[in-house]
Amino acid sequence: MAPSFEEPTQVDFDAPLKAAPKLVAPEPEHCPGPESQQAGTADSCAGCPNQKICASAPKGPDPDIPVITSRLSSVKHKLLVLSGKGGVGKSTFSTMLAHGFASNPAHTVGLMDTDICGPSIPKMMGVEDETIHVTAEGWEPVWVSENLGVMSVQFMLPGRDDAVIWRGPKKNGLIKKFLMDVTWGELDFLVVDTPPGTSDEHLSVNSFLKNSGVDGAVVVSTPQEVSLLDVRKEIDFCRKAGIRVLGIVENMSGFVCPGCKTESQIFRASTGGARRLAEDEKIPFLGAVPLDPRIGMACDHGESFLDAYPESPACRAIRGVVKRVAEEMGVEVGDVLMEVDG
Known part of the structure; x- marks a missing residue:
């Protein structure tokens, strides 16, 4: 049985935050x-x-916080993927980060989509038509592979084009349910993909995960100053909320021609790009990922770009970013991407 918006369930979405x-x-x-x-x-x-x-x-205090902390006690590492604005490839990067960690079969990875109004993770992971199932222990995530699970509101919608028109409390309530009722089991990594900005969803995820421990946040940007303006706000939000910034990734940093494999600049960094911003803010620069048209094609078909196009310069850059994120979280780099690099 899968929860649906058409039929009533035991979940009270209208009063999610301790009788708001x-x-x-x-x-x-x-x-x-x-x-x-x-x-x-x-x-x-x-x-x-x-x-x-x-x-x-x-x-x-919210009485559900201890329940969330207990539920996530078997998750070793939790990280957020943030961006100040939309269109920088944050969700795409989240899927590649999850695929990167899951490329080691010894790791079990969860990917949680908290973009309630614009869920795109299921499409990118190739599980768009799946539904979640409710057991006596809770909601079962949708498993992309044996060691990679996904949770998203998209699995609960009657149709792929149905809009979610909710105010903040309802969205916060669903995020709480994802953390409190989903049976993630023992995970090595839980990647939380967030919507753009610094609004309700970000505050909810931070407050719900605070006691269970968050390793930090990866901030995604593009080289243009118009994107970096919003990234500065995101970094300020993290500092005010007490979230450690693991580093900045500069996405779409150049363009890779699929035919000739050469790289050219299409979004020029007029103010130094994410690397200069990382230096100014004294936070790690995790790497620059060039734009390869095949990334979008892989996402449209629900494939892992890392597996489909390992020869691409973008793939090598993504592997490097995954390793840098692991380093910042204190994970042995030799345990990451074993299947690809070994």
């Missing part, structure tokens, strides 16, 4: 949040229609 209060007006820009200790009493609460509602709402 029903607000009568949208939260203002500087709202501390209905679950905050300052809710209803902060200076920014003055004159807000929700002030009395928030002031009387229950405070304190």
Whole structure:
């Protein structure tokens, strides 16, 4: 039996965050949040229609956090993949990162898609038509291979083109369910693909995973300054939220011709690109991945680009990034990509 949006399930998506209060007006820009200790009493609460509602709402830690911590206690390494803006290839990179770690058959890898409104991971992993199953122990992830599992809201939609039109609390509730009820089992790596920006989903993932431990975040950018502007905000978010930045990846750094294998620059780094930004922010530069048209083709067909085109310069660059991410997490590099490099 698979959970569906058409039939009722035991999951209460309308009250996911410890009986979140029903607000009568949208939260203002500087709202501390209905679950905050300052809710209803902060200076920014003055004159807000929700002030009395928030002031009387229950405070304190979320009682589901210990459940999430217990559920994820068998996951050795957890990392977030972030980007300041859309269109930089973050989800594509997340799939290649997961495939890279899973290329060692001794590793078991999970890939969680928290982009609730724009889930694309199932398509890229070739499991778009699958559904998740509910057992006595929880929700079973969809297994791409014996050692690579995926969880996404796409598996719960009636059709591939159905839109998810939800406000923040509902999205946060589903993310909590992914962490609390999915039977990931013993994982070596859990890769969490997030939507662009620094909004509800990012705050939820951080707060839910805080006690269970997050190794850090990989930030994906392209060389242009218009992308780096938003990446700076993402880095600032990580620092304010207490998330360690494992490093920056410069995606689409040049163009690889599939025929002649030469590389040319199409997105020129007018301000030094991600490498200069990493130096300025004093965080690791994980590598530059050139744009190869076959990456998009592999994603469209649900294939692993690393397996399909190992001779591509982009593939070699991705392998290097995977190793650098492993180094930053304290994983032995010799245990990574054994099947490809061995």
